[in-house]
């Protein structure tokens with residue numbers, strides 16, 4: 186069709202997810218720096234000859250060329266830039282990455298500038314890829330993402346009256362989005378106490394750089410408590426349970442039972458010499 | 461996502477009801493749903509009757525196999541009852557269609573287990589939504605002879621997550637857990653793989669990490 190050049194855009198993107206469309210096509214959800222979250226159509230992606238399939242897998246940073254379509258843009262070219270291989274080989278890292286993607290998917294709006302979110306997600310994926318603690322990466326990511334999305338939790342002053350809150354006597358409410366002073370707690374029946382050491386870590390994570398946050402040593406119990414606080418907060422902002430958060434826990438539980446079985450086998454070496 | 465608001469079924473016009481019924485099917489958009497509905501409307505009555513009866517028949521007669529969870533007209537299914545099959549290995553697949561794909565390769569002589577999906581948090585599917593408890597029950601059965609589970613989920617992110625999760629869950633039971641080899645292109649779907657490639661992926665399977 187001479188004279189009728191279809192509008193095309195070239196952009197980098199992180200693939201957040203996909204769903205089936207008809208027999209062989211897919212709708213791919215991309216996070217782009219300038220247009221935020223966009224759903225695009227990838228044709229023939231499910232056919233084994235498709236050259237684009239591997240490049241448009243979730244958890245890939247990709248360069249795409251999009252042709253302007255009637256309701257959705259269509260991917261005409263896709264070239265993976267980063268596919269995070271180490272992240273795909275370990276279940277704890279992979280489930281964590283799936284959680285990061287779902288979190289972004291739930292908290293990001295379509296067609297809005299998303300440069301800060303894009304950079305946060307990219308950095309978190311790189312840190313997980315290189316083997317940083319998944320809990321550290323996840324908690325710092327959640328706090329930063331809530332911040333840039335306009336849901337910054339308040340850990341220093343009371344969300345109801347603005348008075349400074351003493352870490353040794355703090356309550357908190359996911360619904361209210363932060364800590365409550367002893368006076369205001371009574372008016373928030375949903376509030377619960379927040380352990381001083383949990384609150385100190387949350388304050389540090391929110392105010393310090395990632396490198397400084399990484400220096401804070403946490404035991405498993407404290408990590409568990411932080412996780413519960415952040416999951417409550419995220420659930421309240423996203424207004425739903427995140428399935429991937431449950432999967433992160435399920436993967437961890439399976440790992441605990443696996444190592445328990447291993448140590449039991451080591452204790453009784455006769456039992457494993459069957460093969 | 462679905463822009464139709466569902467009116468109570470008694471009040472919608474018959475044609476609207478049919479369009480909506482088609483639209484609920486996987487992969488059918490609003491346009492295709494309309495096209496299908498108008499096709500049925502124009503078609504001879506016998507064709508519509510055939511379709512309606514086939515739909516009812518399949519719901520009436522097809523059940524899940526109590527052992528492998530595959531679709532079958534009789535439970536346990538033909539494969540589960542076949543005494544010539546190797547009872548030491550179970551091939552785990554996402555969907556019933558994948559059982560047919562693996563059978564075509566003639567490379568697997570053991571039993572099957574159908575998960576009916578794959579771990580995919582963004583679609584709201586976690587391990588608890590799959591037939592994993594049913595698989596564990598089979599493997600924990602004192603009469604089990606199973607020593608190897610071959611995970612034949614699709615070579616994509618969700619398939620990898622599912623296979624690694626099953627690896628963690630099943631290894632403590634003393635079972636060898638393997639995964640189809642990497643011959644299949646990344647992001648592909650078993651359903652569309654050719655028999656030779658799929659057969660080779662099965663033959664050169666590897667231990668799950």
Ligand SMILES: [Zn+2]
Nearest residue numbers: 525528537540
């Ligand atoms: Zn069966």
